[in-house]
Amino acid sequence: MSLMKRMSLIFRSKASKALDRAEDPRETLDYSYQRQIELLSKVRRGVADVATSRKRVELQANQLEQRSQKLHDQAQKALSMGREDLAREALTRKSGLTGQLSDLKAQQAQLQGEEEKLTLASQRLQAKVESFRTRKETIKATYTAAEAQTKINEAFSGISEEMGDVGMAVQRAEDKTAQMQARAGAIDELISSGALDDASSINRGDDITRELDAMSSQSDVESELAALKAGSGADQPEAIESGDASSPAELQAEPKKEEGQA
Amino acid sequence: MIVRILAEGQWDVAEDHLTELNRLDAELEAAIEADDEATFATTLAALLDAVRTSGTVLADDSLEESDLILPPADATVDEVRELLNDDGLIPG
Numbered sequence: 001m002s003l004m005k006r007m008s009l010i011f012r013s014k015a016s017k018a019l020d021r022a023e024d025p026r027e028t029l030d031y032s033y034q035r036q037i038e039l040l041s042k043v044r045r046g047v048a049d050v051a052t053s054r055k056r057v058e059l060q061a062n063q064l065e066q067r068s069q070k071l072h073d074q075a076q077k078a079l080s081m082g083r084e085d086l087a088r089e090a091l092t093r094k095s096g097l098t099g100q101l102s103d104l105k106a107q108q109a110q111l112q113g114e115e116e117k118l119t120l121a122s123q124r125l126q127a128k129v130e131s132f133r134t135r136k137e138t139i140k141a142t143y144t145a146a147e148a149q150t151k152i153n154e155a156f157s158g159i160s161e162e163m164g165d166v167g168m169a170v171q172r173a174e175d176k177t178a179q180m181q182a183r184a185g186a187i188d189e190l191i192s193s194g195a196l197d198d199a200s201s202i203n204r205g206d207d208i209t210r211e212l213d214a215m216s217s218q219s220d221v222e223s224e225l226a227a228l229k230a231g232s233g234a235d236q237p238e239a240i241e242s243g244d245a246s247s248p249a250e251l252q253a254e255p256k257k258e259e260g261q262a
Numbered sequence: 263m264i265v266r267i268l269a270e271g272q273w274d275v276a277e278d279h280l281t282e283l284n285r286l287d288a289e290l291e292a293a294i295e296a297d298d299e300a301t302f303a304t305t306l307a308a309l310l311d312a313v314r315t316s317g318t319v320l321a322d323d324s325l326e327e328s329d330l331i332l333p334p335a336d337a338t339v340d341e342v343r344e345l346l347n348d349d350g351l352i353p354g
Contacts, residue, residue: 135325
């Protein structure tokens with residue numbers, strides 16, 4: 001027998017197993033409706049869960065992107081100071097992030113897809129549940145218990161199939177999300193431990209930044225000196241952006257610390 | 263004839279498209295038996311596309327039962343095997 005046919009028979013047998021639970025068949029309508037409402041709220045919770053996971057992954061991707069950009073800037077700065085070794089180090093760390101980043105982007109896209117699918121599934125189920133409710137009320141008002149059975153079977157078959165489908169979709173989405181959350185948790189740990197990217201570990205200020213800062217402080221001092229010697233104080237070095245204070249070397253180190261404390 | 267693609271919805275497909283669907287269905291079954299994940303994926307995609315393009319989508323509030331049911335687009339060979347085992351993924 002064809003695969004398509006076998007699958008539909010399996011769904012049908014599941015559906016009929018779920019039926020016939022009350023003495024008065026009309027009661028099974030209410031019973032089933034209850035289950036439909038439960039499933040509907042489960043799907044909605046599923047949508048919210050997937051959205052939460054997606055946002056978490058997005059946040060992580062943004063963090064990594066910022067770090068990646070920072071390393072790029074550091075490399076540029078190092079190179080402009082003639083420190084190819086430092087630039088190389090920064091770019092090496094940056095390339096370490098690239099793999100993680102594209103992995104996160106892929107996860108993000110996948111979660112987005114799951115979210116859209118579940119949202120549509122919840123819309124379809126809702127429409128069917130409403131349609132079922134109308135039919136249920138009609139059946140209860142129109143038929144005796146004995147007459148109702150055929151009508152009930154008709155109403156049931158479509159909704160049971162949908163419930164099987166949606167129940168499965170929620171399960172699959174949960175499984176996928178759980179896998180990704182485990183990975184997201186691992187990345188969170190890496191980010192907070194600083195192991196992933198020591199170069200921009202904000203609390204301590206990293207080694208590349210420290211070295212670049214030391215160098216630029218030095219060169220700021222030199223250029224200031226040169227400026228003073230030339231008798232032109234107006235020509236402030238570009239690096240001192242925030243400063244009206246008198247010590248450019250200290251100032252240069254300050255903003256980094258503040259950034260770390262924030 | 264009503265065809266459901268799991269996780270996607272239902273389509274009403276005219277009988278004269280059935281030959282093509284059955285051909286792809288047979289290929290899909292062979293791929294599952296051969297445990298050939300690549301062929302399975304391309305055949306499943308072709309089969310689902312055939313349903314989507316040859317059929318018309320049923321209204322969301324329709325309560326019609328499907329004559330044929332197909333695995334979701336991102337299904338794997340193992341998942342379909344589980345589905346066919348009856349006690350697999352379908353809750354109930």
